[in-house]
Each structure stands twice: as structure tokens, then as C-alpha cells.
Amino acid sequence: MPIFEFDENAHLLGEVNGVDTRRVSINVESTKLTLARVGGLVAIKYPTGAVEEWLIALVDRVTRSLGEGDRDSEMGKGSGESKKEVIEHEINMVQVVLIGTIKAKEGKKANVFSRSILIFPGIKEKCYVLDGENLQKFMAIISAGGAGEHSLAVGHYTLDPHAIAYIDGNKLFQRHAALLGSTGSGKSWTVATILERAKELPSANMLLFDLHGEYKSLKYARHLRVAGPDDLAGSGPDVLFLPYWLLNAEEMQAMFIDRSEFSAHNQVMIFQKEVTELKKLHLEELDKSDVLNSFTIDSPVPFPLIELIKRITEKNEERVQGERGLKQGEFYAQFSRLLIRLQSRINDRRYGFLFQAPEIFQQYEALHTIAGNLMDFTGKDNNRNQIKVIDFSEVPSEILPVIVSLVARLVYQVQFWMDREKRQPLVLVCDEAHLYLPKRGGLNPLEERALENFEKIAKEGRKYGVGLLVVSQRPSDVSETILSQCNNFIVLRLTNDRDQSVVKNLLPDSMESFADLLPILDIGEALIVGDAVLLPTRIKINPPGEDNRPDSVTMDFWKEWSQPDKSSDIVRAVENMRKQSRSKRKK
Numbered sequence: 328m329p330i331f332e333f334d335e336n337a338h339l340l341g342e343v344n345g346v347d348t349r350r351v352s353i354n355v356e357s358t359k360l361t362l363a364r365v366g367g368l369v370a371i372k373y374p375t376g377a378v379e380e381w382l383i384a385l386v387d388r389v390t391r392s393l394g395e396g397d398r399d400s401e402m403g404k405g406s407g408e409s410k411k412e413v414i415e416h417e418i419n420m421v422q423v424v425l426i427g428t429i430k431a432k433e434g435k436k437a438n439v440f441s442r443s444i445l446i447f448p449g450i451k452e453k454c455y456v457l458d459g460e461n462l463q464k465f466m467a468i469i470s471a472g473g474a475g476e477h478s479l480a481v482g483h484y485t486l487d488p489h490a491i492a493y494i495d496g497n498k499l500f501q502r503h504a505a506l507l508g509s510t511g512s513g514k515s516w517t518v519a520t521i522l523e524r525a526k527e528l529p530s531a532n533m534l535l536f537d538l539h540g541e542y543k544s545l546k547y548a549r550h551l552r553v554a555g556p557d558d559l560a561g562s563g564p565d566v567l568f569l570p571y572w573l574l575n576a577e578e579m580q581a582m583f584i585d586r587s588e589f590s591a592h593n594q595v596m597i598f599q600k601e602v603t604e605l606k607k608l609h610l611e612e613l614d615k616s617d618v619l620n621s622f623t624i625d626s627p628v629p630f631p632l633i634e635l636i637k638r639i640t641e642k643n644e645e646r647v648q649g650e651r652g653l654k655q656g657e658f659y660a661q662f663s664r665l666l667i668r669l670q671s672r673i674n675d676r677r678y679g680f681l682f683q684a685p686e687i688f689q690q691y692e693a694l695h696t697i698a699g700n701l702m703d704f705t706g707k708d709n710n711r712n713q714i715k716v717i718d719f720s721e722v723p724s725e726i727l728p729v730i731v732s733l734v735a736r737l738v739y740q741v742q743f744w745m746d747r748e749k750r751q752p753l754v755l756v757c758d759e760a761h762l763y764l765p766k767r768g769g770l771n772p773l774e775e776r777a778l779e780n781f782e783k784i785a786k787e788g789r790k791y792g793v794g795l796l797v798v799s800q801r802p803s804d805v806s807e808t809i810l811s812q813c814n815n816f817i818v819l820r821l822t823n824d825r826d827q828s829v830v831k832n833l834l835p836d837s838m839e840s841f842a843d844l845l846p847i848l849d850i851g852e853a854l855i856v857g858d859a860v861l862l863p864t865r866i867k868i869n870p871p872g873e874d875n876r877p878d879s880v881t882m883d884f885w886k887e888w889s890q891p892d893k894s895s896d897i898v899r900a901v902e903n904m905r906k907q908s909r910s911k912r913k914k
Contacts, residue, residue, distance in 0.1 A: 466490030500794035508819025815857030
């Protein structure tokens, strides 16, 4: 049975007029030009022997113009002479981009679509429009090809609403992915849909960075929350503390040392020296000789911050014996500002998850518990909680980048040092990525450190089972290095010219015009391009279940203003602002 059955009168578009690698020009008669639709599909048949084989192309451009030509005409009767007459004629051209090959299989084997193109069409090859039953046949082949063991059903093709759109779950995360779209385009719903599909797998492992508490409504997920000011006196098992000793040397210095100060180099020197000594003393007390022989200042080993302040204070106030009595020491008064910054951060309850964690988090084994909370997919009572959401909404904005990157770096390093056969692949879903994965240039030290951690994961994470799903409404503000490492793109509506330009530069040249559709996409409609999909095309994303939708719905201003009994709780909002927490628990 043939793959397609075309009616020459109804489906023949025209003939190949020019071939430029993946771009093909089709010469079309005036009466056939209306068959071509930008974004539609065209089938080009070429002889390859006994097996039926078609090239599939995406309509990129449809043009109609007037050209000039010459025609001989007689100057006069019986003169035998002629002259050239200039005439106008129509030039109808359809430009298409080759996207793959569909090949018939012998026997009971199914027809297969492949994105590889081994033979390019020749001049005069016939081109047919894919619509009606032929389009349904093709989309059925695409759906069947995507519906494999590792498939992830995300929606339906815009070209054929009856054809389910699948993404290859392996390829989606192996080389990282980016989910981009303007605010209100459906990003949060798309994230929730992907998480909802993943949670059906028995051993899926995904960690979502939730910056605004939008995903707290996902009932199937395990919810972790970075401790806020109200959690310091007592906290539950799902409250996350990240003690300061998890920070590496660069991160700690970026938090405490102002590089513009005259004595900054001395501050760095004394800070590194004393932190190294204190970590060494702790390992000696625990008799951890195996760690002691190889540890560095970056090793996540607990040390007493109060003792660090005491030692630096002694250096800052040190007086030494001189020829005429006591005189100021070598570092006298050089660390005063450093000590003020240290003390202010320690006393600030907003930073309590770092500096005021319960005593249990000052123990050597605390890292086992923290890493287990982040990475283990077995929850309370051995229930599967493979989807984990970390709420960062109460983390101060000035240190948000380094705290988010601390969690990512910890996950990556544990995966790096884990035996290969024991590794459980894990995906970091970076929601609102532009807030902590910014473009280079003019970044403060904390942002620099955070970006370095994520760029390392983007470049090397796939080898150790750490994938990234970068989610942002402003791709023009996201690190080019990280986006360039993403091999799959789910792009919803983008209305900003700069954001559209970034996406166009990331896509293959043959798909550049495909990106021109970005500003006219419907809410929840996406262009999906990359190794994870058989066919680069428009897809209508399925919404998540009613009970698992993120709290990110745009408020209906006019509707809300129409309610007669609406009132605001100003008092509670002001008190929440003062304590920097939305928690309703009493101290």
C-alpha cells in the first residue's frame, strides 16, 4: 500500500526549480498558488528504486511577482523583419525547507520518518501539498514514531489536532533543554505538564527551583522550602537549611569581602588561612585522616563561624612589642569592615538558613541529610516523591543567585563523585532563569560565582546524569553559554524583538524563518525544535490536571474590580513585609 495517494489535479503544487542545500524553490502555476500555506507541509517524490520514498518539506515563503521577458514580433507585412517585444509574466514561487525523509517499509513493518536527508531532489521533481487524508497519514506516522518506550506526550500538533505530539524523554534532557516564552504565554503550565508526565515514571528524579512559590499546589511533588525567618526556632522535615560551610571559598568571599577596599587582598588572605585551619581542626577532632590528607578550603567541612570571627578580631586588634613599647600589628584595623559584614549577616534573620541553622546542621554528617533531601527519590514512609519543588521565595534577592547555584552545585558534585552504576539521573528545572543565570557583563561577585556553577553543569552535567531545563520569559537576559548548550527548545509566544532575535540565533539556519511565528502563537502553543522531536513544528501543549495547576494565573483586573465586596488585608501584608515572610505560623 503506498504511503500517500495524491490526486494530480487537487494536490500537485508544482515542480522543483532550484535546490540550495536544505532550501528548495518550487515553480507554481497561478491556479495552484493558493494551495501553499506558510507552515504547511509539502511532499517531494524522487526515484530511489523499488522502495517508495518521499522528502518532506516545510513551506517557508510564498511569493507572486511580475517579471519581464522578450517576444519576437513582425515589423510590417512582407518586410521579413522582426523586433523584440517586452512582455510581463507572472513568477509564482514557493520556498520550502527540507525537514526529513519518509520511507516505505516492506512487509508488515511500519513506514518510518527520519530527519536525515541522503539525496536531494532534482530539477523538475514533482511536489505535492500534504493535506486531508495524506496529512493525517503522515501525522499518524510521526505520532507512532514518537510513541516509543521513552516518549513524553505533551500535546497535539497544530497541523492535525488528532495527532498526539511526543517528545523523546531521553533526548530532551541528555543535552539540556530551554523553555522560553513571554509572561502569560503558558510557561508554568508547560512546566507542570512535563512534571505531571514525569511523575508517572517509578524512578523519575526532577528538582524544580521555584522562586515565587508558584508550584506549591502540585500535590504529587515533595515540597521543600528554604527556611525563612519564622522557621529558625523550630522547623519541620521539609524545611531546608543550607549552612554557610557548604559555600566554597569564592562564594564566601563574594558574600563577605568587598574587592574594592584597599585591604581586600589582606582580607582574602586571612579569611582563607583561618577557614582552612578551622576545617582542618574539625577533621582532626573527628579523626578523619582520609579526608584530612586531601581536603581543600572548598571542601564542605563544618567549622565554627564564631571562632573565625574571634581569630580575625584578634588580628584586627593585635598590638606587638616595639622598641618604644606596644605598637599596631601588621593587620591592625584592616579587617574592621569585614568583621562588621560578618556580624551583620550572622544576626540578620533573613540569612538564618545559612547562619542560624539548628545545631544538627553543624555536624559532619549533616551533608548526608541535605544531599539526601535534594536527590533521593524515596520520600516519607517510603512513598515515591520523585518530583521535588524547592521554594526560594523567602531568600533575600541579593544572595538568591548564589543560593540557587549552591543547591545546583551540590547536586552536581554528589553526582560527579558517585559510582557510575549508582547514579540516578536528575534534572534541574531552572524556573525564572534570567534572575540567576544572567548574561555576563556588569555582574556582581555573587552573580559571577552563581553563573560559573551553572555554566559548568551546562557543559559537563550530561556526562554525570545532571540535566537542565532552563525556563525564562527573557531569553535575551540569560547566559549565552548556557542557552548554547541546550539542544532542544520549547518556545512559546515571544513578543519582544530582542528575545525573538536570541531564539533565531539559537535555531538552525534553515529554521530561522520558522521563528517568525513566535509573536503570533496562541497561549499554550509552542514551537518545538531539537533532537527530542521527529518534526520541528507547532504544538498545542496539553494543560496540566485541574488539581495540579501552578499558582501563576494572570489576574483578571476588570473582573476583580467588578466584585462589590473585595477588600485587602493591608495589616497582614505590612507585617509580612516587616518579618520578610508570608508564613502564618506564630513565633
